[in-house]
Amino acid sequence: MGRKASVVMLSPKLREEVFALLPEGVEVRHLDEPWPKTADFFLPPFGQEEVARQVLERVEVKVVQTLSAGVDWILPLLPPGVVLCDGSGIHDVPVAEWVGMSLLALLKDLPGFFQAQGEGRWAPKVLPDLEGKRVLLLGYGSIGKAVEERLKPFGVEILPVARHARPGVYTPQDLPYLLPQVDAVVVLLPLTPETRGLVDREFLSRMKPGALLLNAGRGPVVDTEALLEALGEGRVRAALDVTDPEPLPPDHPLWRAPGVLITPHVAGLSQGFHRRAARFLADQVGRYLRGEPLRNVVLEGY
Missing domain, CATH: 3.40.50.720 (NAD(P)-binding Rossmann-like Domain)
Incomplete structure (x- = not known):
């Protein structure tokens, strides 16, 4: 040396x-x-x-x-x-584990069962399978590949989206075609001028009714007001490890929005x-x- x-x-x-x-x-x-x-x-x-x-x-x-x-x-x-x-x-491993945890928690309605437990209610319900679901990865770097490795054994079909086209990988221009087909969207994007507010009202309106939105990238990639509207109307459910603003103020409406699971930017902390x-x-x-x-x-x- x-x-x-x-x-x-x-x-x-x-x-x-x-x-x-x-x-x-x-x-x-x-x-x-x-x-x-x-x-x-x-x-x-x-x-x-x-x-x-x-x-x-x-x-x-x-x-x-x-x-x-x-x-x-x-x-x-x-x-x-x-x-x-x-x-x-x-941070590939812990963030990918957070995505798997959150996807299963939303799909199996773990928040609903926690609420029922707190109220002392026995509330059985028929739950969907993760097997056969289509998951769009918005961002396909090393974390996206780690998520893919962990979800594929569940029988999930992965649709990766990256900035540049390559075999088997879509680009943002394909989103209008892809969003109505997928059961969940996992946001793994960095924050740049191009990605800020990418998940907006139009994006959310194209998602399949009842689809899941998971954000482990950066909070401002998702338009918070548009997400609150979609959550309030029951069009989507969401798991957020990052928010806009962040930290989320105690009186922010996201805390009380229906169908949302929030963790305080801990996906990469392990x-x-x-x-x-x-x-x-x-x-x-x-x-x-x-x-x-x-x-x-x-x-x-x-």
Whole structure:
């Protein structure tokens, strides 16, 4: 290795497990320690835009490496010439598990049974099967493929939609044709000018009556007012791990909307995060030191 890399980490400190696998000689610096004048890698603390702004204004950074798959929050702060890489792959497993959990919970009416349990009601009902359902994946990156791997054993037909056409993969231009045919739509898109508000009134009106909408991407991809209307009319049911606004205020009508299951942006939070992040970061820094191409370089906003 011909270079040494200094890595500025976030504060409060990430667990040592995250950088235990880094190549020998890599210097780890934390944000609650004196900042260096230059840093090869900066791992910005997710959602702490002001901290990230200060670092990028005061430290000459070569690579900004997020541990989140989404980078919409850091893009406006990026100085010219800095390489941005996202954390795609780190969160595939837990987000895919959240999608499977939520899809089954909605399909089997778990919220309804919880309510009946709380009221002491014995309320049997005939439940639909997941087998044979058609699920549209709106976003077909590494998380989308992980979702597909977990749903296919249930006998689900997957219809993947991505930005660019390729064999077996649809594009957004196909949505008017696809939406009336599917039983569930899983939103896995990043937030970009093109995706903001993509799931709007027209989109929801094209969905099959009673279809399910799951959002594990970014809240503003879904038009909240349009979703509230569709939920209120009973045209769709939804599971949301992300919302717009976020955090969702206590008095927001989404909390009380019929047919909606809400979790507080936890799909990617898992006990295995540090282990997966450590493997990813060790590989990424090793590539940098060896002069090899970096993984997950952000182009065109994601």
